[in-house]
Amino acid sequence: MSDYIVEMKHITKRFPGIVANDDVSIGIKKGEIFALLGENGAGKSTLMSMLGGMYEPDEGEIYIRGEKVTISSPNHAAKLNIGMVHQHFKLVSDYTITENIILGVEPIRKFAGLFPYVDIRNANRKIEELSKSFGLEVDPTKKIADLNVSMQQRVEILKVLYREADILIFDEPTAVLTPQEIEFLLEIIKGLRDGGKTIILITHKLDEIKKVADRCAVLNKGKLVDVLDVKTTSVNRMAQLMVGREVSFEAEKAPAEFKEEVLKVEHLTVKNEDGFEVVKDVSFTIRGGEIFAIAGVADNGQVEIADAIAGLTKVSGGTIFLGGKDITNETIRNRTEAGISYIPEDRHSFGLFLDFDLATNLALKQYYREPYSSKGILNKEEFEQSGSRLIDKYDIRSGQGVKTQVRSMSGGNQQKAIIAREIELQSPLMIFVQPTRGVDIGAIENIHKMIIEERDRGKAILLISLELDEIMNVADTIGVIYNGQLQKIASRESLTTNEVGEYMMGAKHE
Amino acid sequence: MDTVIIDGLSFALPLFIMAIGGIYSEKSGITNLALEGFQGFGAFIGALSAILIANAFGTDIQDLFYVALLFAMVGGMVFAIIHAVLCIKFKANQVISGVVINILALALTTFLTTQINSLVFGTASDKFQLGVMERFTISGLADIPVIGAIFTNVYPFEVIIIVIAIFAWYLLYKTKFGMRLRACGENPHSVDAAGVDVAKIRYTAVLISGLLSGLGGMCFAYSISANFSSSIYMGYGFLAIAALIFGNWKIIPTLAACLLFGFAKSGGAFIAQSMALPSSYTDLFMILPYVVTLLLLIFFSKSNRAPKALGEIYDKGKR
Amino acid sequence: GNSEEKAESGKDGEGLKIAIVTSLTGVDDGNFNENNYNGILSFIKNHPTATVKAIKEETGDPAAGVQAVADIVADYDVIVTPGFQFAGISSVALENPDKTFILIDSEPTPVGDQTEFDNIYSMMFAEQESGFFAGMAAALETKSNKVAVVNGIAYPSNVNYQFGFESGVNYANKVFGKDVEVVELSGYAGTDVTGADVGGNYAGSFGDEATGKVIGNALIKKGVDQIFVAAGGTGNGVFTAVKEAKGDVKVIGCDVDQFDDGVNGSENIVLTSAAKFMGMNVEKQLNAIVDGSFKSGNVVLHADTDSTGFIKEEGRHQLSEGTLNKMNEAYELVKGGKIVPASNFNGHTPEKFPGL
Amino acid sequence: MSKDNKNINLRNRLIRLMRKEKWQSISIPLVAIIMSFIAAAIVILLIGKNPLQAFCNLFQGAGILPKPSYAGYKSMLTDFMSLLNAMTPLLFASLAVAVAFRAGLFNIGVAGQMLVSGFFATIIVGYSGLDAIIAKPLVLLIGIIAGGLMGGLVGWLKYKFNINEVVSTIMLNYIAQYIISFFIQMYYINPVSRQSQYISEAARLTLVNVEVGDLKMDIPLGFVLAIITAILIKYVMDKTVVGFDIKAVGSNRNAAKYSGINVGRNTVLAMVISGSLAGLAGVTYYLGYYASIQPKVLSDIGFDSIAVALLGNSHPIGVIFSSSLISIIDQGSTYMSSQAGIRQEISSVIVGLILLFSACGVYMKYKISCMSEKVEERKESKS
Numbered sequence A: 001m002s003d004y005i006v007e008m009k010h011i012t013k014r015f016p017g018i019v020a021n022d023d024v025s026i027g028i029k030k031g032e033i034f035a036l037l038g039e040n041g042a043g044k045s046t047l048m049s050m051l052g053g054m055y056e057p058d059e060g061e062i063y064i065r066g067e068k069v070t071i072s073s074p075n076h077a078a079k080l081n082i083g084m085v086h087q088h089f090k091l092v093s094d095y096t097i098t099e100n101i102i103l104g105v106e107p108i109r110k111f112a113g114l115f116p117y118v119d120i121r122n123a124n125r126k127i128e129e130l131s132k133s134f135g136l137e138v139d140p141t142k143k144i145a146d147l148n149v150s151m152q153q154r155v156e157i158l159k160v161l162y163r164e165a166d167i168l169i170f171d172e173p174t175a176v177l178t179p180q181e182i183e184f185l186l187e188i189i190k191g192l193r194d195g196g197k198t199i200i201l202i203t204h205k206l207d208e209i210k211k212v213a214d215r216c217a218v219l220n221k222g223k224l225v226d227v228l229d230v231k232t233t234s235v236n237r238m239a240q241l242m243v244g245r246e247v248s249f250e251a252e253k254a255p256a257e258f259k260e261e262v263l264k265v266e267h268l269t270v271k272n273e274d275g276f277e278v279v280k281d282v283s284f285t286i287r288g289g290e291i292f293a294i295a296g297v298a299d300n301g302q303v304e305i306a307d308a309i310a311g312l313t314k315v316s317g318g319t320i321f322l323g324g325k326d327i328t329n330e331t332i333r334n335r336t337e338a339g340i341s342y343i344p345e346d347r348h349s350f351g352l353f354l355d356f357d358l359a360t361n362l363a364l365k366q367y368y369r370e371p372y373s374s375k376g377i378l379n380k381e382e383f384e385q386s387g388s389r390l391i392d393k394y395d396i397r398s399g400q401g402v403k404t405q406v407r408s409m410s411g412g413n414q415q416k417a418i419i420a421r422e423i424e425l426q427s428p429l430m431i432f433v434q435p436t437r438g439v440d441i442g443a444i445e446n447i448h449k450m451i452i453e454e455r456d457r458g459k460a461i462l463l464i465s466l467e468l469d470e471i472m473n474v475a476d477t478i479g480v481i482y483n484g485q486l487q488k489i490a491s492r493e494s495l496t497t498n499e500v501g502e503y504m505m506g507a508k509h510e
Numbered sequence B: 001m002d003t004v005i006i007d008g009l010s011f012a013l014p015l016f017i018m019a020i021g022g023i024y025s026e027k028s029g030i031t032n033l034a035l036e037g038f039q040g041f042g043a044f045i046g047a048l049s050a051i052l053i054a055n056a057f058g059t060d061i062q063d064l065f066y067v068a069l070l071f072a073m074v075g076g077m078v079f080a081i082i083h084a085v086l087c088i089k090f091k092a093n094q095v096i097s098g099v100v101i102n103i104l105a106l107a108l109t110t111f112l113t114t115q116i117n118s119l120v121f122g123t124a125s126d127k128f129q130l131g132v133m134e135r136f137t138i139s140g141l142a143d144i145p146v147i148g149a150i151f152t153n154v155y156p157f158e159v160i161i162i163v164i165a166i167f168a169w170y171l172l173y174k175t176k177f178g179m180r181l182r183a184c185g186e187n188p189h190s191v192d193a194a195g196v197d198v199a200k201i202r203y204t205a206v207l208i209s210g211l212l213s214g215l216g217g218m219c220f221a222y223s224i225s226a227n228f229s230s231s232i233y234m235g236y237g238f239l240a241i242a243a244l245i246f247g248n249w250k251i252i253p254t255l256a257a258c259l260l261f262g263f264a265k266s267g268g269a270f271i272a273q274s275m276a277l278p279s280s281y282t283d284l285f286m287i288l289p290y291v292v293t294l295l296l297l298i299f300f301s302k303s304n305r306a307p308k309a310l311g312e313i314y315d316k317g318k319r
Numbered sequence C: 001g002n003s004e005e006k007a008e009s010g011k012d013g014e015g016l017k018i019a020i021v022t023s024l025t026g027v028d029d030g031n032f033n034e035n036n037y038n039g040i041l042s043f044i045k046n047h048p049t050a051t052v053k054a055i056k057e058e059t060g061d062p063a064a065g066v067q068a069v070a071d072i073v074a075d076y077d078v079i080v081t082p083g084f085q086f087a088g089i090s091s092v093a094l095e096n097p098d099k100t101f102i103l104i105d106s107e108p109t110p111v112g113d114q115t116e117f118d119n120i121y122s123m124m125f126a127e128q129e130s131g132f133f134a135g136m137a138a139a140l141e142t143k144s145n146k147v148a149v150v151n152g153i154a155y156p157s158n159v160n161y162q163f164g165f166e167s168g169v170n171y172a173n174k175v176f177g178k179d180v181e182v183v184e185l186s187g188y189a190g191t192d193v194t195g196a197d198v199g200g201n202y203a204g205s206f207g208d209e210a211t212g213k214v215i216g217n218a219l220i221k222k223g224v225d226q227i228f229v230a231a232g233g234t235g236n237g238v239f240t241a242v243k244e245a246k247g248d249v250k251v252i253g254c255d256v257d258q259f260d261d262g263v264n265g266s267e268n269i270v271l272t273s274a275a276k277f278m279g280m281n282v283e284k285q286l287n288a289i290v291d292g293s294f295k296s297g298n299v300v301l302h303a304d305t306d307s308t309g310f311i312k313e314e315g316r317h318q319l320s321e322g323t324l325n326k327m328n329e330a331y332e333l334v335k336g337g338k339i340v341p342a343s344n345f346n347g348h349t350p351e352k353f354p355g356l
Numbered sequence D: 001m002s003k004d005n006k007n008i009n010l011r012n013r014l015i016r017l018m019r020k021e022k023w024q025s026i027s028i029p030l031v032a033i034i035m036s037f038i039a040a041a042i043v044i045l046l047i048g049k050n051p052l053q054a055f056c057n058l059f060q061g062a063g064i065l066p067k068p069s070y071a072g073y074k075s076m077l078t079d080f081m082s083l084l085n086a087m088t089p090l091l092f093a094s095l096a097v098a099v100a101f102r103a104g105l106f107n108i109g110v111a112g113q114m115l116v117s118g119f120f121a122t123i124i125v126g127y128s129g130l131d132a133i134i135a136k137p138l139v140l141l142i143g144i145i146a147g148g149l150m151g152g153l154v155g156w157l158k159y160k161f162n163i164n165e166v167v168s169t170i171m172l173n174y175i176a177q178y179i180i181s182f183f184i185q186m187y188y189i190n191p192v193s194r195q196s197q198y199i200s201e202a203a204r205l206t207l208v209n210v211e212v213g214d215l216k217m218d219i220p221l222g223f224v225l226a227i228i229t230a231i232l233i234k235y236v237m238d239k240t241v242v243g244f245d246i247k248a249v250g251s252n253r254n255a256a257k258y259s260g261i262n263v264g265r266n267t268v269l270a271m272v273i274s275g276s277l278a279g280l281a282g283v284t285y286y287l288g289y290y291a292s293i294q295p296k297v298l299s300d301i302g303f304d305s306i307a308v309a310l311l312g313n314s315h316p317i318g319v320i321f322s323s324s325l326i327s328i329i330d331q332g333s334t335y336m337s338s339q340a341g342i343r344q345e346i347s348s349v350i351v352g353l354i355l356l357f358s359a360c361g362v363y364m365k366y367k368i369s370c371m372s373e374k375v376e377e378r379k380e381s382k383s
């Protein structure tokens, strides 16, 4: 009937209190890369989850290869040859790659013609072949726990390919990857398309869309805004459609004015639980008014450096000075008091109490002292007043004001709440780890602005990010980490993106 | 010395099979403190069925112990439905559900035992009297020094338990069901994404734990007193849980833990007897298994790892 | 004193309201409590307007037992309380002079220096006499010449059984030329209420089946083939051990006829039972209340009122003809006071008692 | 037709009433209780007895309703005092469980902690002959300290060695039970009762057989303390930094650590508090409700309290109500059985059912929100 392999017509999906998708109609052609774009909470994941069989639409129809279908389960989706690579990996870290891939479609053999068992050996071989044929080489007997993020993503892709999907949905696949890995992934995606597969790509990164996508749908607050032909649309236009206003990609920033030294890290060494050195003899200093960024591929020790400075991880060697004072063995709270703000990487399990209300979360670093409490007694009124003030000041959006349970807030707003709380501490040192992860471009712009504002107030800022663009955009000084060692420290101006990339891969060092 | 092994085994094995039940449930992500209740209710149904059948068909109750074992498994499984529904469908707190089920099992079975005795059999009794299970000795093997005791005075149920345990091991580690089950306890989202119904697997797992606990309960009923009464609730369910945590949720180490309990228990009684101490001293030897467990845990707990999603309420929508 | 009033409230048993308060095993324990309960039921059969309610106290704590009685006393005319746990009802009895109490197996706790109460009939039994017959039976029937007694806790009544049993064995050894040994496991010696060591095999509890089984197995291993089981619920464990042993081992039941508990496939392990006939005496007292002849007091009942003895009904025992005859002869001697077996506190010992 | 409408209306109103989050902590347990009484009523009907009479007797026996007749020196008041006497340890124990719950810990060891503190208080004060004025406070103090140490040990094992508190408490329960049994049998046995020797009246936390007018009653001194404690716990949990820290650790250990809260110390602290409360339960049980200790027996209260804490939503004030309810059913059961001729065990069945239904509370909450959603929608589509 039509040349669309996937057609979604008048799809509406509601969740308690929100219409996640509001009468959305899109069609996707066989063999194209179709991108979905939209702010946090625009309804992209929800829309695709209905193709993947995680949800069913409240209203509307879905046609696959021209036939009307009701996709009731992921299994059903797989039968329709639809596969979804989720934003949050769905892997069993205790299992091997093979076990993860075959889960749900296990090849069975019979022992003595009677006792069926899962034929792992055969599966291993098959997966090895499969991974080679798509250029996604993996060792199928390795455990997930021993893999880095990008390898884990390969496993997710292999999972889908193993099930012989020809409609592949990628939900924010690049959010956790390094530039090189992103490059590689985009090549693979293109390869898949050229091999005849249909790809749907959800991402916040417009340049990626520009690079690979054929067409692009823009969602805003659950509604379809437009479907664009990527080749003929500018990045700025896309951004504008998505956010509803002009967005600037370059952070505006006055030249830095360095003040006195705030943080001094000397010969820092950190071991992980298994006693393995993940940070090796790292030394650097940060001055007031300086944004010091650590660039590096994920899992190269940068998060451990931040944790060590903030006190969440034990240091096995070296010294940390804050404002000239040795804080190497101080408690976390004493460090906060001494002047450290910390925006952690994992906002759900570290940065926030999802089951507590917003007011409480905003007071998390100060509740134990005046004016939030006196003599050990909490002052709930102060919680609410300060909370309301911060909500206004930082434009944190939540359903029920300070009383909102943080779990129900959108990721972007959760992040804003953390940043607000940490900025309010007015600490001389601020540590930002992945501050813009999974946040839409409108919000990214805001967060960058805030970081630079703090710098201009004379704060020392440690920024850790996997996004090279972000680092090149915001940093004054860049340290590149590889395998737990700082390969290079230099001013932003003296480095090119390419150079940093090479240091990051360990291809170049001093 | 022989008694230590004989009694130790006949205690350790029912405990072991209950612990395996616990492993199934917990490996699938459902905390299971309800083993005690399952074993009690299972034994109740087993004993009741044996009595009813003996009554209806005039069969000698002595010949019905396999029937009793079978129905005990069914009974344990039926009672496990409550835990499964509470934890999986009603999303109740799993620890609480377990405790509640234990309380309910004790109350229900004592109430029903007397009620059924007076209403159905017209006798006033708070227990169901069963026949004893005949023990056997494998003549050749029993003569081997020390190890021979393993083959001496064996309850048939011990053999049944070993066979089932081997099958349970195979099912959990070698089949696709087992693979999915263990994945449910680690990351249910991955199982769900793979198109497998998490709830169904967990239901099955909890029912299996009920089934095995019922079996264990019936074995205890036979080996201790050959009847069913509320004295079956002696905290063995909790002991089984301790054993499986101690065994790091793995079948073989859990067997070791159960044997430790069993031998320490029979050994304690044996030492007290052979040292000719007053019976009060037996109490001091009775703490042996528990103290040893605590001490061993101090050394091993650091590496102990519960299934990652254990006790978490699985909600598709929640990420 | 005021027994007449009581007869009035009972009006010839017309609507006499009886309550029986028991320990946690309840009136359907198939044993001690049930025997008493049956006495009440048999009374009610003859006085159909009388009613009985059975109540149990779950903890076994003496104070809680008294509390349970106090909770319900208002609604009944007669309270029957089997077991030492209820010795403390004397205070309740004093507060409720219009109620009658029948206390079994214990004297009421003294209040001040008052030991007897106008409205309490407390009955105790000469368990040593019943135990004596058990000892005789065991000694006469043993083939291995090794016998034993298993007890629960060394309360006087339990020690009485034990001493009576040992007396009976010694009697058989002496009179009938047997050479039978009473086996004791060293770890299970009992301590009586005065703190004295009385030996024997005491499990330390009346409700510990597992320990009962351990003791049973240990005795069987030592070659014992006749076991007198005076251990309440703990005894179930001994029974199980004997049933599993599948040998020639027999047990002797206690308190009531335990023949039905001895069924083991097509066989029965119960040789006979050493009984004290409580139900009969409870019924006797209830009748006395109804016909106005009730007399309070603390009474010890002996064979002379047929209150102690052993089970000899056809089909309820497995004693040989000869043994039965010898025991019947001895029964007359006990009844006539010619034989006085040792008890916990009667000053005799199993080695030396009148009639030996 | 209109009747149908009315029904729907009523339902809607009910749903709307139940939807209010604030009331849910009360309305949901209430529904659970009502449902379980209905279920119990069906059981009682099935065995051919009158459920209304049975429930009435339950309350009469517990001293909440008057009985038709009373024994000498007894009245509804004395029954009520007995109720409070029995309830006191249960209330303390449930508070102990609730506090641990808040810190994300399951204190299954309440029974063992009770026993240990009861034992020490018994041998140190109970047999000492000290004056009441010193003895009674000392008993409480020993209860708090012994229970607190025992609870603290569990917290420490968890924090220091990662030992699951469920296992360590079960192990410690057994160990306490047997060791204390040994000492009682060896040194403190009363050969007649086969329990520990009765403690002196001066050390006892319940004044027994106090003559008031023409009544003799038991006055549980611990009860007032238990109520004050509950209120105090509520205050500490809701209004203080200490309470905040404990709740934070219970809610998310990582985030707590990140916010600068000492997770280890607060784990131990929560268990110390929980253990102290269990200790208070122990002394009000063994030196209040009873005056001696049965060897080799752990109190049922240890496990019941877990369920009672749940029924009370782990909220100190909720726990007051839930422990009253369970105590009423427990206390009234003897009288119910004596009056209505229903086996006492039915009361345990009722308790079990109440707990079962209240364990479904989360589901009810969810169902209600779904239904109210629908009601809302229908309203919208109408207008």
Ligand SMILES: Nc1ncnc2c1ncn2[C@@H]1O[C@H](COP(=O)(O)OP(=O)(O)OP(=O)(O)O)[C@@H](O)[C@H]1O
Binding pocket: A015, A016, A018, A019, A020, A038, A039, A040, A041, A042, A043, A044, A045, A046, A047, A410, A411, A438, A440, B317, B318
């Ligand atoms: N399971 C759920 N229950 C309730 N609300 C939900 C659920 N899933 C999504 N929502 C809501 O639906 C809306 C759309 O969410 P969705 O995940 O589709 O957004 P998104 O466009 O993928 O956002 P992001 O860019 O952050 O990934 C959000 O407002 C979210 O709060």
Ligand SMILES: Nc1ncnc2c1ncn2[C@@H]1O[C@H](COP(=O)(O)OP(=O)(O)OP(=O)(O)O)[C@@H](O)[C@H]1O
Binding pocket: A040, A041, A045, A087, A407, A408, A409, A410, A411, A412, A437, A438, A439, B317, B318, B319
């Ligand atoms: N059960 C839920 N109820 C309400 N809102 C939800 C629920 N689950 C998710 N959400 C919201 O849906 C939105 C989309 O979630 P999603 O996980 O895709 O993005 P996110 O929160 O930005 O995560 P990340 O930072 O990892 O990308 C978020 O705003 C999240 O808070």
Ligand SMILES: [Mg+2]
Binding pocket: A044, A045, A046, A087, A171
């Ligand atoms: Mg999304």
Ligand SMILES: [Mg+2]
Binding pocket: A040, A172, A411, A438, A439
């Ligand atoms: Mg996102």
